[in-house]
Amino acid sequence: MTRSCLSQGILSDWQESLSNFYVANDFTLSGSEHLKTRLTLRHIMKFNRKRYSDTVLRDLYEALLLPRMIEEKMLILLRQNKISKWFSGIGQEAIAVGITQALEPDEYILPMHRNLGVFTGRKMPFSRLFAQWQGTMQGYTKGRDRSFHFGSNEHHIVGMISHLGPQNGVADGIALASRLKGERKVTVVFNGDGGTSEGDFHEAVNVAAVWDLPVIFVIENNGYGLSTPSSEQFRCESFADKGIGYGIEGISIDGNNVLEVYDTVKHLAESMREKNRPVLLECRTFRMRGHEEASGTKYVPKDLMEMWAKKDPLENYEQYLIKEKVIDPQYVEKAKKKFKKEIEDALAAAFTESHPAADSATEINDVYSPFTQKVKDASGERLEKRFIDAISDGLRQSMERYDNLVLMGQDIAEYGGVFKITEGFVEKFGKARVRNTPICESAIVGAGLGLSVKGMKAMVEMQFADFVTEGFNQIVNNLAKSHWRWGQNADVVVRMPTGAGTAAGPFHSQSNEAWFFHTPGLKIVYPSSPFDAKGLLCAAIEDPNPVLYFEHKLLYRSIREMIPADYYTIEIGKAKRIHQGADVSIITYGMGVHWASETLKELPSIGADVIDLRTLLPWDKEMIEETVRKTSRVIILHEDSMTGGIGAEISAWINEHCFKYLDAPVTRVAALDTPIPFAPTLEQNFLPRARLKAAIENVMKF
Numbered sequence: 063m064t065r066s067c068l069s070q071g072i073l074s075d076w077q078e079s080l081s082n083f084y085v086a087n088d089f090t091l092s093g094s095e096h097l098k099t100r101l102t103l104r105h106i107m108k109f110n111r112k113r114y115s116d117t118v119l120r121d122l123y124e125a126l127l128l129p130r131m132i133e134e135k136m137l138i139l140l141r142q143n144k145i146s147k148w149f150s151g152i153g154q155e156a157i158a159v160g161i162t163q164a165l166e167p168d169e170y171i172l173p174m175h176r177n178l179g180v181f182t183g184r185k186m187p188f189s190r191l192f193a194q195w196q197g198t199m200q201g202y203t204k205g206r207d208r209s210f211h212f213g214s215n216e217h218h219i220v221g222m223i224s225h226l227g228p229q230n231g232v233a234d235g236i237a238l239a240s241r242l243k244g245e246r247k248v249t250v251v252f253n254g255d256g257g258t259s260e261g262d263f264h265e266a267v268n269v270a271a272v273w274d275l276p277v278i279f280v281i282e283n284n285g286y287g288l289s290t291p292s293s294e295q296f297r298c299e300s301f302a303d304k305g306i307g308y309g310i311e312g313i314s315i316d317g318n319n320v321l322e323v324y325d326t327v328k329h330l331a332e333s334m335r336e337k338n339r340p341v342l343l344e345c346r347t348f349r350m351r352g353h354e355e356a357s358g359t360k361y362v363p364k365d366l367m368e369m370w371a372k373k374d375p376l377e378n379y380e381q382y383l384i385k386e387k388v389i390d391p392q393y394v395e396k397a398k399k400k401f402k403k404e405i406e407d408a409l410a411a412a413f414t415e416s417h418p419a420a421d422s423a424t425e426i427n428d429v430y431s432p433f434t435q436k437v438k439d440a441s442g443e444r445l446e447k448r449f450i451d452a453i454s455d456g457l458r459q460s461m462e463r464y465d466n467l468v469l470m471g472q473d474i475a476e477y478g479g480v481f482k483i484t485e486g487f488v489e490k491f492g493k494a495r496v497r498n499t500p501i502c503e504s505a506i507v508g509a510g511l512g513l514s515v516k517g518m519k520a521m522v523e524m525q526f527a528d529f530v531t532e533g534f535n536q537i538v539n540n541l542a543k544s545h546w547r548w549g550q551n552a553d554v555v556v557r558m559p560t561g562a563g564t565a566a567g568p569f570h571s572q573s574n575e576a577w578f579f580h581t582p583g584l585k586i587v588y589p590s591s592p593f594d595a596k597g598l599l600c601a602a603i604e605d606p607n608p609v610l611y612f613e614h615k616l617l618y619r620s621i622r623e624m625i626p627a628d629y630y631t632i633e634i635g636k637a638k639r640i641h642q643g644a645d646v647s648i649i650t651y652g653m654g655v656h657w658a659s660e661t662l663k664e665l666p667s668i669g670a671d672v673i674d675l676r677t678l679l680p681w682d683k684e685m686i687e688e689t690v691r692k693t694s695r696v697i698i699l700h701e702d703s704m705t706g707g708i709g710a711e712i713s714a715w716i717n718e719h720c721f722k723y724l725d726a727p728v729t730r731v732a733a734l735d736t737p738i739p740f741a742p743t744l745e746q747n748f749l750p751r752a753r754l755k756a757a758i759e760n761v762m763k764f
C-alpha cells in the first residue's frame with residue numbers, strides 16, 4: 063500500500079522507483095509504458111494473511127470466484143447472441159469483492175459498470191439479477207433500465223447512471239445522512255480512472271473534504287477509459303497524490319490483490335467510522351477485456367495484456383490458498399460445481415421470462431412517487447408579508463415541521479443567502495441542517511438524492527436560477543428518473559431565484575423553466591404572490607418528488623399581501639383565476655400575472671379571464687379548458703423566450719383539445735428569441751411586457 067506521499071510522508075519502494083523512472087524519462091511515458099513499468103517493478107503478487115482466519119480467506123475466495131464464473135457464463139451467452147451487451151470486470155474483481163466483504167452489510171456502496179462483485183457480495187438473488195440484465199419484470203427496473211443501472215435499498219446499493227461521475231455526489235448525500243443520524247457508517251463510491259476527469263468527481267470529493275464525510279472514493283485505475291489510455295486522460299502519477307489537492311488522505315494499493323484490498327478497506331472503514339473523513343483509494347489494476355465486449359481490445363498492446371494476465375486476481379489467490387493449505391483442488395472443484403448449478407438454474411428461470419407487456423398507464427404512473435396531497439388550510443391570524451418574507455416563512459415552518467429536512471446552498475448559513483431568505487436560520491436550526499456549500503451545484507443536487515436514499519428531505523438553493531446549468535444533469539437524469547427507474551424517490555426541492563427586470567445581464571436574469579418542463583419526473587411550481595409563494599413552497603417540500611421552485615427576484619420586495627401566519631399548503635397542479643372576464647383568456651404565470659393586471663387597466667372595456675398557472679408541471683388542463691370554453695380567445699403570456707417555451711405546449715394542447723371553442727388563433731406573447739441583454743432599454747425590449755396590449759387588441763379583432 064502506498065499513501066499519498068506528501069500528505070502521509072510515506073513513499074513506498076515501488077513508488078520511489080517509479081518516480082525515479084519518471085524523472086529519468088522526463089515524464090514522457092505513454093499510458094501503456096507506464097503500466098508496463100509498474101508491472102515489471104511489481105508483478106509478483108505478495109499475499110499477507112495477517113491474522114485473518116481460514117474462514118475469512120475461504121469466504122473471500124468464494125466471493126472472488128462467483129463473479130468470475132458469472133462473467134464467463136455471460137461471455138458464452140453473448141457469443142450465442144442470448145444477451146445483448148456486457149461490460150466485463152474480469153481481472154478487476156478483487157476490488158469490488160475485497161471492498162464489499164470488508165464493509166458492514168448495511169453500509170452503502172455505489173458501484174460502476176464493472177463491479178458485479180458488489181452485487182454478488184451483497185447476496186442479490188441471481189434470479190432477479192439475471193432478470194435485470196434481460197430486461198424482464200422480475201428485474202430491479204421493470205425492464206426500464208439496463209445492466210447495473212439500478213439500486214436496491216434492501217442491499218444498500220445505489221447503481222450508477224450512465225454518466226459515471228454523478229454517483230459521487232449521491233454518495234456524499236448518503237454519507238451526510240449517516241453523519242446527521244449519528245450512524246457511524248462509511249459509504250463507498252466507485253470510479254474508473256477515466257471518470258475521474260469529470261467535474262462531478264472533483265466536486266463531490268471537494269464537498270466530502272469540506273464536510274468531513276465518511277466516503278471512500280475508489281478509483282479503479284485500469285489503464286484505459288474506453289480506448290483512451292491513461293496518458294491522454296490525466297497527468298498525475300498516482301491518484302493517491304490527488305488527495306493532497308483536496309486536503310484529504312490518498313492511498314494507492316494493488317487492486318488485483320484481494321487480501322490487500324480487503325485489509326486496507328477494513329482498517330480504513332474502522333478508522334473512518336470513528337473519525338469521519340473522506341479518503342481517495344486508488345486500486346491499481348488492468349482492464350483485461352474490451353470496454354464492452356463488442357468493442358474489443360485491438361488498441362491494447364499484446365505484451366501488456368500478457369503481463370497483466372500473470373497478475374490475475376483469482377488464479378493468484380487460489381494458488382496462494384492452496385500453497386497455504388487453506389483450500390485444496392477438491393475444494394475448488396466443489397465450489398465451482400456449486401456455483402455452476404446455481405448460475406445455470408437461475409439463468410434457466412430468467413430465460414423463461416419475457417419482456418414486460420407494455421402498458422402506458424403503468425409507465426406514466428411510475429414517473430412520480432405516489433403521493434396524495436392533503437391540502438392544509440390555515441384559518442388563523444394573517445400578517446402582511448412581502449414575497450420574500452413569505453418564502454422565508456414557508457421555509458422556516460417547513461424546517462420546524464420536518465426535522466429530517468436539510469437546507470443546502472451557497473452562503474445560506476450565517477450570511478443568510480444572497481437574498482437573505484435564510485437569515486437567522488443557523489441560530490434556530492444549527493449548522494448541520496443549514497449548510498453552506500462550496501460552489502459545487504452538481505454534487506449538492508446529487509447529495510440531495512443521497513439524502514432521499516436515507517429517508518431525508520433536501521432543499522437546495524441555487525444562488526441564481528442561471529447557475530442550475532451546473533447541476534442540470536443531476537436534476538434531469540438523476541433526480542427526475544430515479545423513481546421511475548428503480549423506485550427511489552428524490553425528495554428534493556430546488557429553489558431557483560429567477561427572472562429579469564433588474565438589468566443584471568444574460569447570466570443573472572434568465573427564465574429557464576422550459577429546460578425542465580420537458581423532463582418527465584420533475585414538478586415545477588412558479589408562484590406570483592406572497593400567499594402562493596408560501597403555500598406552494600410548503601407543498602413542494604411536503605411532496606416526496608423532485609420539485610423546482612421558481613421565485614421571481616423582482617417580486618421579492620415589490621409586492622406584499624396579508625397571508626396566514628401559520629403553516630399551510632396549496633395544491634400542486636392547480637391554477638388560479640386572478641381576474642374574471644368573458645372576452646379573452648390570458649394564461650400566464652410569475653411576472654406575467656402582474657403584467658396582465660397592469661395592461662388590463664389600460665383596456666377597461668375588455669373583460670379578461672386571467673389564469674395564473676402557479677404550477678407548470680403538471681399544469682392545470684381542466685382550468686385551461688374551462689377558460690377557453692368561456693372566452694374563445696386565448697393569449698399565453700410568459701417572460702421566457704418564445705421558441706419552445708411553456709406557451710408552445712399549452713397552445714398545442716388547446717389546439718388539439720379545444721379547437722371547436724376557438725374564435726381566434728391562440729396567441730403567444732413572449733420574450734425575444736435572444737439571450738437576455740444587460741442595458742435596461744435592451745432588456746425592456748427583450749421582455750414581452752410592452753407587446754401585450756397590442757396582442758390583446760389584435761386577438762379581440764377576430
Ligand SMILES: Cc1ncc(C[n+]2csc(CCOP(=O)(O)OP(=O)(O)O)c2C)c(N)n1
Pocket residue numbers: 176224225226253254255256257258282284286287288349353
Ligand atoms: C459523461 C459521459 N461521457 C462519456 C461516456 C461514455 N463512456 C462510457 S464508459 C467510458 C469510459 C470510462 O472509463 P473509466 O471511467 O476509466 O472506467 P472503465 O470503463 O475503464 O472501468 C466512456 C467514455 C459516459 N458514459 N458518460
